[in-house]
Amino acid sequence: MADLETWAKLSRYFTERNVTLIAVSKTKPAEDILELYTGGQRDFGENYVQELEGKKATLPGDIRWHFIGHLQTNKVKYIAPFVFLIHGVDNLKLLLEINRQALKNERVIDVLLQLYIAKEDTKFGFDKDEVMQLLTDIRSGVLHLGNIRICGFMGMASDTPDTMVIDKEFSGLHHFLAEVKEDFFMDKPEFNICSMGMSGDYERAISAGSTMVRIGSLLFGKRNYSA
Numbered sequence: 001m002a003d004l005e006t007w008a009k010l011s012r013y014f015t016e017r018n019v020t021l022i023a024v025s026k027t028k029p030a031e032d033i034l035e036l037y038t039g040g041q042r043d044f045g046e047n048y049v050q051e052l053e054g055k056k057a058t059l060p061g062d063i064r065w066h067f068i069g070h071l072q073t074n075k076v077k078y079i080a081p082f083v084f085l086i087h088g089v090d091n092l093k094l095l096l097e098i099n100r101q102a103l104k105n106e107r108v109i110d111v112l113l114q115l116y117i118a119k120e121d122t123k124f125g126f127d128k129d130e131v132m133q134l135l136t137d138i139r140s141g142v143l144h145l146g147n148i149r150i151c152g153f154m155g156m157a158s159d160t161p162d163t164m165v166i167d168k169e170f171s172g173l174h175h176f177l178a179e180v181k182e183d184f185f186m187d188k189p190e191f192n193i194c195s196m197g198m199s200g201d202y203e204r205a206i207s208a209g210s211t212m213v214r215i216g217s218l219l220f221g222k223r224n225y226s227a
């Protein structure tokens, strides 16, 4: 069951701050999604391709599906026809495949580059130098990605009680976005998304400049992966 009251409260909180709420519905049934949909939520986030395909087939067509997990290159084709925004693009091979599938589907796919900001070696993402190189190659024409729009960055802070570390990671990402915007995207208004903040750290993320939060357990309750 979704928590409609919490959703309404959070929804107001984020709207007042110009922050987009992505309701992270991974592992949760379609009925839970419909409850929030009925309340007015349209942006939902999923991590698993098969699960997303199943939900997309049964739920209303105006839902904006965000892919927020680690995406395998060989699975891009399944979500390319309909995905609204891919948050977790963390390597060049994946970016090229998204472009290829977007072309096949005669559309442009919006993506966020995932930046590695945490001090943990289990997380995926580009580092800053790799992003600079990538954008330089795109600008110079070495790389041609005509069916992709890079709309910003996504990042996850360290899983730590040390709030100073979290604040530093979030604001570091936000500053890097501003820097990259100035260097590469001044004529691209779409490049302005900073996707950071989850159930446990969204307030810190917003203080640091987040424009998009991905909230799961606060809205849908704890996830049970063994179910």
Ligand SMILES: *Cc1c(COP(=O)(O)O)cnc(C)c1O
Binding pocket: 024, 026, 047, 068, 069, 198, 199, 200, 214, 215, 216, 217, 218
């Ligand atoms: C699961 C997930 C979330 C939501 O996490 P909660 O702590 O439940 O809010 C956000 N972002 C990503 C990338 C996730 O995988």
